[in-house]
Amino acid sequence: MAHEHDTGYKLLFSDKLMVRDLVQGFIDEPWLRQLDFDTLERVNGQYVTEDMRNREDDVVWRVRSGEDWLYLYLLIEFQSTDERFMALRMMVYVGLLYQDLIRQKQLPPDGLLPPVLPIVLYNGDPRWRSPTALSELLPKLPGFLAALQPQMRYVLIDEGAYPEEVLLQQPRNLAASIFRLEQPLTLDKVKTAVDALELATRPEEYKTVRRLVAIWLRALLKRNKKYPMLLPELEDLQELRVMLSQRMEQWAEGFIAQGEQKGRLEGRLEGEARLLARLLTRRFGELPAWVEERLNAASEEQLATWSDAVLDANSLTEVFAEPPASH
Template identity: 45%
Template sequence: MAQPYDAGYKLLFSNPEFVRDLLLGFVPQAWVGQVDFDSLQMLNGHYVSEDMQGRCEDMVWRLRLGKDDWVYLYLLLEFQSTPDRFMALRLLTYVGLFWQQLEKQGQLTRDGRLPPVLPLVLYNGLRPWRHSTRLSDVCHPAPPGLQVFQPGFDYLLIDENQYPDSELNGRQNLVAMLMRLEQAQTPQALRVIVDELRGWLTLDDQTPLRRNITRWIIDLIRRRASNGRISPLSDLTEVSTMLAERTETWAEHWVQEGMAKGLEQGRKSQAALLQRLLGKRFGTLPDWAVQRVEEASVEQIAAWAEAIFEGASLDVLLEPGEA
């Protein structure tokens, strides 16, 4: 399920500067060096299938690859609470609808073919994305002779929380800065990053970009400082001043949030350990068991760990409501 602040991310990635920095900083592929970033164009993201079931929440950009041809970036901005095992299937459907529209509109390459598409998922959930990005890994193996008819499809996943601050710090990249803002644990740390942005974005033609970033940061602060009211602010300088004035007021709340994140990290570590123990006891875990362990409380995980050698089977041990 999408989070209520998805609109803020879509606002940021409606700026070509963010799309450029996403590709340059987080897509380590040679073709990125061959594109013309001055040609970036955002397209209408509404694609309708034959049964009139449409999609309108995703973003599609195109940019020239080489001299004449276009490459399309299908950017899926869905920030879910849990990773999606079947994301490759969803994206295959979305990209298929997109290609269908391009074919109907005659938007083909010079040799009459469908243009290349990069399906990209930007994920910022707390849980690591452990699922494969390859469609074939969620399909049952086909027998010999049938394999050739199975679709092959991969997508590029960017899991924001897998980038440590040591890797992001010092990079003059807007997407890296976005990740640092989300990972900031105190108002002081957030203000340092805001001041860095102020030093970067000084040109007059960057005014819309500064305004969109300011709106996103205000929304971030509102979520962090749930006990504080924030008046609308128009630029990053006002944000920096406000952070300096309210540091003491918000410090306790942010520390509590940081402690909560620490507890969640501890719970995830315990869940991962239990999964390894269950694997040794019962063999490869089915998806339902992995999900049940990942969603369990610390107390439930401890209870299962204590009973791991008593359960006759995995189903019995992890039966809902049982310890």
């Protein structure tokens, strides 16, 4: 799942319009909104370290800034699991980026290192809890020693921390639309989010991002846990939206049928467990708690096996074919 998340997001955020909306919509810093995001350009994020090991950042972009320095570099890492030492990892990634810029002689005329905006984009569950600053991973130190320690902090964008009503306040923000689709899906929410996304990407400048979102969305719906939706390999968001509308009724029927089937199975298992409990009680007296737990969690095959054993067994342990766990 983590690999699918990284691959899908690398695809989405290979488009500068998606990167623009992520930064402008989810980093609360007015100064960033003044940057000329039309100048965004992708930067090579693959390096060879000093010990000859390869390292590839998820996404690296740069954007032209003001008069004092030429570029601001955006280093975006995608996470689907909480990582306690993420601040340390980001410090390493920024260091590798700087080493590569020096090696490639891509520093500005003044020879100073360009600023880097490190971003961690997290779509996992539960919410992110790890430190966002390297100092939080170090012990309390005297002032002299503390000043000598490396400093690193990153911007965390935790998708699940944004309620839907907050995301709806940015109806034309591409990143907000993606976040909505990453949240638990219902038929109505899928349709509403896809409709808004398709409407926002109708201008010609969104031609590339429409294709990228269509590919990503098709994969997202395919791996839906409750009821996967298989769609043809369309690479245009408008075509996918039309196909999605046609499949909505089929998807709804699948949810209903799946729920009814699950309900019938659970009801049958509950009835079989109650019947077996009565037989066990008549043979062996009041049932201990561990037996009740086994019956409540049993599969259909287990109940059938225990029902066959109840007539010949001399004890509850023999019925269940193994000693109970200690309580």
